[in-house]
Amino acid sequence: DVVLTQTPLYSPVTLGQPASISCRSSQSLVHSNGNTYLSWLHQRPGQPPRLLIYKISNRFSGVPDRFSGSGAGTDFTLNITRVEPDDVGVYYCLQATHFPPYTFGQGTKLEIK
Amino acid sequence: QVTLRESGPALVKPTQTLILTCTFSGFSLDTTNMCVSWSRQPPGKALEWLARIDWDDDKFYSTSLKTRLTISKDTSKNQVVLTMTNMDPVDTATYYCARIPVGFGYSMDIWGQGTTVTVSS
Numbered sequence: 409d410v411v412l413t414q415t416p417l418y419s420p421v422t423l424g425q426p427a428s429i430s431c432r433s434s435q436s437l438v439h440s441n442g443n444t445y446l447s448w449l450h451q452r453p454g455q456p457p458r459l460l461i462y463k464i465s466n467r468f469s470g471v472p473d474r475f476s477g478s479g480a481g482t483d484f485t486l487n488i489t490r491v492e493p494d495d496v497g498v499y500y501c502l503q504a505t506h507f508p509p510y511t512f513g514q515g516t517k518l519e520i521k
Numbered sequence: 522q523v524t525l526r527e528s529g530p531a532l533v534k535p536t537q538t539l540i541l542t543c544t545f546s547g548f549s550l551d552t553t554n555m556c557v558s559w560s561r562q563p564p565g566k567a568l569e570w571l572a573r574i575d576w577d578d579d580k581f582y583s584t585s586l587k588t589r590l591t592i593s594k595d596t597s598k599n600q601v602v603l604t605m606t607n608m609d610p611v612d613t614a615t616y617y618c619a620r621i622p623v624g625f626g627y628s629m630d631i632w633g634q635g636t637t638v639t640v641s642s
Contacts, residue, residue: 409584447628449568456617456635457568462626500568504627508581510558510570 410435410506414499414513420521427488429516431501436481438505445504448477448486451515452497460499461486496520523547525557525618525633532639533608539638543601543618550576550596554623557601559592561614562635569614573621574601610640 411434421427429448437444448461459468461477464484474489488495501513529541541559548555558573572592573581582590591604601618615637619629 443626445626445628447626449629451568456632457619457629458632459625459628459630462628462630466626468625468628468630502628507627508573509583510560510573512560512568512570515567 412513527636556621
């Protein structure tokens with residue numbers, strides 16, 4: 409199974425400052441059809457996850473443009489330009505290229521300093 | 522509006538079989554390229570994917586849990602059922618169902634609130 413490794417695991421950020429989370433895959437996530445099925449999800453404390461980004465860089469409906477995704481192959485990044493209080497929680501990357509199974513990263517906890 | 526709601530027992534004993542139901546609205550599993558999946562999250566730990574069922578009744582399972590899992594759907598009731606046999610305390614977790622429309626990169630776009638299951642004698 410594909411392993412997704414996120415760094416850092418813990419990210420203390422000052423309000424209004426940027427944040428960046430990395431997700432590295434044990435294999436290239438380019439599908440034979442040319443798509444790359446790498447997504448990012450956000451889970452606030454006590455809440456279910458919600459989809460932020462799909463196929464590397466596509467923002468899901470209602471996601472602010474402060475959130476952006478980038479990367480290719482095995483290395484991917486989620487960027488937040490200006491962290492707001494609602495951004496706290498755990499961020500997960502998720503791959504669907506080498507399905508089954510889906511695999512999640514181990515999560516990155518973002519907190520406000 | 523798309524919603525999903527998980528239901529099932531809050532407490533099961535070791536070796537028992539867990540049956541969870543995901544009841545959804547706002548979409549149909551009869552629609553081409555629509556899927557529903559189950560994932561779980563032990564307390565304080567990361568998400569783990571369990572199973573997926575597709576509009577055409579294809580079924581897919583976690584590599585490590587596939588011998589214990591069965592997923593099925595009842596499109597007339599808008600429900601997906603997950604069965605997990607031989608429950609163990611390590612299976613204590615919040616279990617989530619989620620919609621997967623293929624058009625969003627096979628990602629889980631809408632999630633239920635989750636149902637917490639404790640395995641204890």
